[in-house]
Amino acid sequence: MTVTLADVAARARVSPATVSRVLNGNYPVAASTRERVLRAVDELDYVLNGPASSLAAATSDLVGILVNDISDPFFGIMAGAVQSEIGGPEGMGRAGGEKLAVVCNTGGLAERELTYLTLLQRQRAAAVVLTGGALEDPEHTAAMSAKLAKLTRAGTRVVLCGRPPMPGPDGAADDHPAPAVLAFDNRGGARRLTEHLLALGHRRVGYVAGPPGRTTTRDRLEGHREALAAVGLATSAQERLTVHGTYSRGSGFDAARELLRRDPELTAIVAANDTVALGVCAALRDQGRRVPEDISVAGFDDLPFSVDAAPALTTVRLPLFEAAARAGRLAMGKEAPPPGGIATVEAELMVRGSTARPNG
Amino acid sequence: MTVTLADVAARARVSPATVSRVLNGNYPVAASTRERVLRAVDELDYVLNGPASSLAAATSDLVGILVNDISDPFFGIMAGAVQSEIGGPEGMGRAGGEKLAVVCNTGGLAERELTYLTLLQRQRAAAVVLTGGALEDPEHTAAMSAKLAKLTRAGTRVVLCGRPPMPGPDGAADDHPAPAVLAFDNRGGARRLTEHLLALGHRRVGYVAGPPGRTTTRDRLEGHREALAAVGLATSAQERLTVHGTYSRGSGFDAARELLRRDPELTAIVAANDTVALGVCAALRDQGRRVPEDISVAGFDDLPFSVDAAPALTTVRLPLFEAAARAGRLAMGKEAPPPGGIATVEAELMVRGSTARPNG
DNA sequence: CTGTTAGCGCATTCAG
């Protein structure tokens, strides 16, 4: 019923092996026979059987991309960038190194993260890219290390993008390479952002943090606190001005109201990311406070819509596309890993209209 | 080196067949032996070989999702929704019907669309969901029909989400089921949006259309023109007030300037989608025009950020998540196809702050 | 450069 490699071979009057060779292009084949094979492929409308070749070759054309939430542009941009390198527009002929991206929505849940890695291991994925912050639970971290070690040992390349190196005994080992890491400078970016606010004269600054137990949340919060401490604002006093939430607009909306309740004299609010910052702005507008005249607001990430907010959002830009594209290249083995296996991706302060001097 | 089904069988003192049966759970197995097998699986840390089982079973756990651009929330939301149904949080135990989502970024390019379909066919994908508008080129449409027919004939379920039914001879046939279709009411939504503007008193309305040759572009533009024609505004006169662009912010920015150049007296601009509308707003602000006092602006899709624009964007809401979730269920065979194989997804007008009466 | 020979690891018949 379904046409196989053998059928093509028969029609082209060559052996199955030869057909395989022209299809994979990894082996010298005479131009004339290649021609003949290709013609037979076309005439028979032959399509390679992926599972069969994966079984025989012990590796597949799949690249896993783990994201918290693909509907969030933060992850969408990274997923798209990885895609662009692994299944690029150029190499998309009949054959070639095109890989397919398997996008896995973990929702930030530990067990789903592990389950997806197992599923990818089951598929004999060629590579796995883990994006975004990591969960901080030590038990889970250990489980992840172990899982990733198994994957690398089985030949799957592992790349972390936007996540710190795995701590623990399994950062590397002698029987398998350590994952390549592209870490975001969340801490430095957050510090510079808050320094900007402090330089403007703000001293009562609220902070809407991300969900607890995540490296991104911690790093950004620490950067913020670092800046405050540098001008003598006690961390203890800041605890009260920090509210944790999720990375959603609604969360920012609620958090802003809560912060204002705790300190109606707040002159600035820093949000864990741009989406949250928009929620903060909405809540502020709701309460009749103007941004930035009455209160300054800042975000993080510099997603595309942030420049279009009114006022345009002061934020910290992360080169998500560039970083993830590089992650894609690392995953494909098209680029050498950074020295030491880890590179830091810089964050850049973007000062725009949503922050201004406080009205003493 | 790597542990196989046979190893598990040996350890559990059963035959490989039995192990296969408990793992797939599609066959009666004594509770006690199942127990034993499961234990052996755990002890050996066994992971099923996906390619091998796909080869033997002639089908895989992969579900393809074709999108134009995964970094666009419009597609991100749909991809996430499909995901939630095919690899849901609940069923994610060791075994079960979890499928993996293969997200394919076509960039709206005809040949990539076809290439990805071939790649998915090669993988023996269990299902394919095509999201967003279709290209209108007849040749390409025919090629797609043919490809989809092959896929369905090979047992792959095909679902169209946000795209009209395939025209041509191959909408269905007797040897394979027709694709299930969830079509968006782009035309009706666009018509109601423009009717809203007309009711407010606008008569000089610019339109920033999407890229030519796409069903979404055409449908939305037709709805717009329909509303104009209903109040006696000649379509011919409107040609000059229509500018085509891409679905990007920059495109909206440029288009707004161009429209204003063509008719400085414009009192409203309708954009092909929300992203474009934000670009329009930015251009207007740039030129010192206030929204909505000087000029009204409207978008389409009602993406999450639209309500946070200032002023909040008047737009047309498409229930992207719900529709795509349904598409996911259809892809999994968890839900019966709509009568006739096609259902229309309604679009709802959302009137917000960016539209108002023109200042006669 | 090309053909021959073996499996890759699992899902299924079919018996029992």
Add this chain to the structure above:
DNA sequence: CTGAATGCGCTAACAG
């Protein structure tokens, strides 16, 4: 309910 045998379609040595 369980075991034994067969083959899914392809790749990778190994010869030639």
